[in-house]
Amino acid sequence: MSVHASLEQLLNRRPDLWRGRARRSLPVAATGLGWLDHGLPGGGWPLGRLTELLPRLSGCGELGLLLPLLARCTQRAEPVVLAGPALVPGPQAMARAGVVLEHLVVVREADEALWAAEQCLKSGLCGSVAVWPPAGRVAEKAVRRLQLAAEQSPGPTFVIYRPDQSPPPSVSALRLGLRPGPEIEVLRSPAGPIDSKRLGPDPEPVIELERYRRHARSAQ
Amino acid sequence: MPGPRNERWLGLYCPQLPLLAAWQCDPQVPELHAVHGHDRGRHVILHAGAAARRAGVAPGQPLGTALAIAPALQSRPRHSRAEASLLEQLALGAWQASSHVVQAPPDCVLLEIAGSRRLYGGLRPLVETLCANLEQRGLPVRTGSAPVPVTARLFALHGLHAAGRGTMREKLHGLPLSALALDDSQARALSGCGLDRVAQLLRLPAPERARRFGPELNRRLLCLEGRQATPLAAWQPPRRFRLRLELPAASSDSSALLFVFRRAIGRMAHWLDVRDQALTRLRVSLYREDGGGSIPLEVGLSRPGMDEERLLELLALKLEDLELPAAVEAVELSADSTDEHRPPQADLWSGNNRGDAWPALLDRLRARLGEHGLSGLAPEPEHRPEKAWRWVAPGTSSHCEDDRPRPTWLLPVPRPCRRENLRLEEGPERIEVGWWDEQACRRDYFVARDRHGRRLWVFHEHRPREGWFIHGLFDQA
Numbered sequence: 050m051s052v053h054a055s056l057e058q059l060l061n062r063r064p065d066l067w068r069g070r071a072r073r074s075l076p077v078a079a080t081g082l083g084w085l086d087h088g089l090p091g092g093g094w095p096l097g098r099l100t101e102l103l104p105r106l107s108g109c110g111e112l113g114l115l116l117p118l119l120a121r122c123t124q125r126a127e128p129v130v131l132a133g134p135a136l137v138p139g140p141q142a143m144a145r146a147g148v149v150l151e152h153l154v155v156v157r158e159a160d161e162a163l164w165a166a167e168q169c170l171k172s173g174l175c176g177s178v179a180v181w182p183p184a185g186r187v188a189e190k191a192v193r194r195l196q197l198a199a200e201q202s203p204g205p206t207f208v209i210y211r212p213d214q215s216p217p218p219s220v221s222a223l224r225l226g227l228r229p230g231p232e233i234e235v236l237r238s239p240a241g242p243i244d245s246k247r248l249g250p251d252p253e254p255v256i257e258l259e260r261y262r263r264h265a266r267s268a269q
Numbered sequence: 270m271p272g273p274r275n276e277r278w279l280g281l282y283c284p285q286l287p288l289l290a291a292w293q294c295d296p297q298v299p300e301l302h303a304v305h306g307h308d309r310g311r312h313v314i315l316h317a318g319a320a321a322r323r324a325g326v327a328p329g330q331p332l333g334t335a336l337a338i339a340p341a342l343q344s345r346p347r348h349s350r351a352e353a354s355l356l357e358q359l360a361l362g363a364w365q366a367s368s369h370v371v372q373a374p375p376d377c378v379l380l381e382i383a384g385s386r387r388l389y390g391g392l393r394p395l396v397e398t399l400c401a402n403l404e405q406r407g408l409p410v411r412t413g414s415a416p417v418p419v420t421a422r423l424f425a426l427h428g429l430h431a432a433g434r435g436t437m438r439e440k441l442h443g444l445p446l447s448a449l450a451l452d453d454s455q456a457r458a459l460s461g462c463g464l465d466r467v468a469q470l471l472r473l474p475a476p477e478r479a480r481r482f483g484p485e486l487n488r489r490l491l492c493l494e495g496r497q498a499t500p501l502a503a504w505q506p507p508r509r510f511r512l513r514l515e516l517p518a519a520s521s522d523s524s525a526l527l528f529v530f531r532r533a534i535g536r537m538a539h540w541l542d543v544r545d546q547a548l549t550r551l552r553v554s555l556y557r558e559d560g561g562g563s564i565p566l567e568v569g570l571s572r573p574g575m576d577e578e579r580l581l582e583l584l585a586l587k588l589e590d591l592e593l594p595a596a597v598e599a600v601e602l603s604a605d606s607t608d609e610h611r612p613p614q615a616d617l618w619s620g621n622n623r624g625d626a627w628p629a630l631l632d633r634l635r636a637r638l639g640e641h642g643l644s645g646l647a648p649e650p651e652h653r654p655e656k657a658w659r660w661v662a663p664g665t666s667s668h669c670e671d672d673r674p675r676p677t678w679l680l681p682v683p684r685p686c687r688r689e690n691l692r693l694e695e696g697p698e699r700i701e702v703g704w705w706d707e708q709a710c711r712r713d714y715f716v717a718r719d720r721h722g723r724r725l726w727v728f729h730e731h732r733p734r735e736g737w738f739i740h741g742l743f744d745q746a
Binding site for chain 2: 105106107108109110111112113114116128134136137138139140141142143144145146150151152153154155156157158161164165168169172174228229230231
């Protein structure tokens, strides 16, 4: 028994050791969306590692999926940084999702987004950082630098590619493909291959009921 | 008219001032260094560094002789503007101990210490504290004190202290005549009479002195003895900090510039400290060697304060971005400051001092990204959706009560689209505004789905242009 316990302790001391499926779970932050927590390996957004989002088209949930997390961070007065988004985040929608805009910072200089994100991550002050690499080819070195910086940040870190960008070989913990819906495909996961690769929100009964009523009214 | 009886003046004499002023902006001062001035058409050594003096270079030597003695000697001509600015620095140091400070150019500062002496618990602790502070700022001084300002200056040159007028006169009488630094013709006339002590001169009757050596000498002696008051111009630290430093050699190398900035920022920190101010914005001008316009740099702080290392880091970031079109020969700093003090606040909940670290991070980012590279977002109470939001400074709190459907992503400019590709789901929301100004518009907003299944925020515009446009994307789950 004691031999077993000490072996377990020894193994636990090395988070970089690959242990197949039985790997020790990495720390995560809840996404704030039940179906997503349930479906993501580890049960949330990984902490201290990069999460890469690859939307098929812009507006496939790359901001919407993060909103509950951003709301939680900003409500705790932890600053949230969006570095180099291609479009303008709508303040009304964010405020309605619960984001306290006072603690939101947008880096508008897209060319400097990677540098700015790295500074924010290294400071260890941000609740969450999302970075859009500038248009064009994304260098593997740039993503590696972000990964190193992300290890110093307490919150989840997202790298969000543009629809026409192809990501470099992954150093991230989690890589998700996004399609309209949103429909999520887990392309890479820290715990190796997982069973169900496609995730999406449960069909909402409220909408179904509304549709049913409309249908019923029209039938009358 | 003699001044009040209870005055006590302290003289601060910085013998190395010309040397320090000439070499202050060099990152590496050569071991054998000196400063020279003009004397009757010749270059004459004014002051030499310790190593140069050991090598045999002495003040008063012609430059040629000095170079023959120590060929490795590097000497700079005297820089009177830099000396004046360094003397200000000395006066600023003195201001910390007294509110009555007088500059005595080129290398002395006088301060009245009768009141402050009690505060420090005596003359010795006051002088020691003051000297230690100045030494720390790179200004070693010699001191002397007397009840009369002019005499205090003379005593500082010789390291004499006198509490009362009696002792002061006694010590004055004991000085050699050469101490009075009289002009050459007077000195020759005096030594021709066989006089070499101040006491011997004072024993001569006053009319006799005036006849033989001119009336100016008598006036000088009366002032020194405290029998006649000398006019003094009280000095006050400037209301706004401004400093110009010249580089020893024009350079576009950022490390040379940063060294000069380090000097300047050290002085600015001292000024802020003395005036009890906090820095809000630092303005820097880099003067080009080729005479082109100066290059401005600005560093704003999100929270008034002063942290030398942080400020240097911000300046280094600014310089990194800058492409200097020509070498820089001088830099000028000026400071916007406030006397509003906000002490750093520790975060009550997490215990660490993020109250200070976050503004510091924003400053760093802004230094590279520019004022508009970094923003917060705020909704605006405006019906026209393009104007219903704006970029604000990060940390601006705002309030939003709009509960109409608004998208998570806004297109910077609405993009024309084809009605056939859209399936309208919600709407319309009629927006008809601007008839009171020139920007009249009438639109119907819808939530629609495109062929890919994305939810879009689209509008059908009736005025001023007819057509369908995408204005935003809903990407919430």
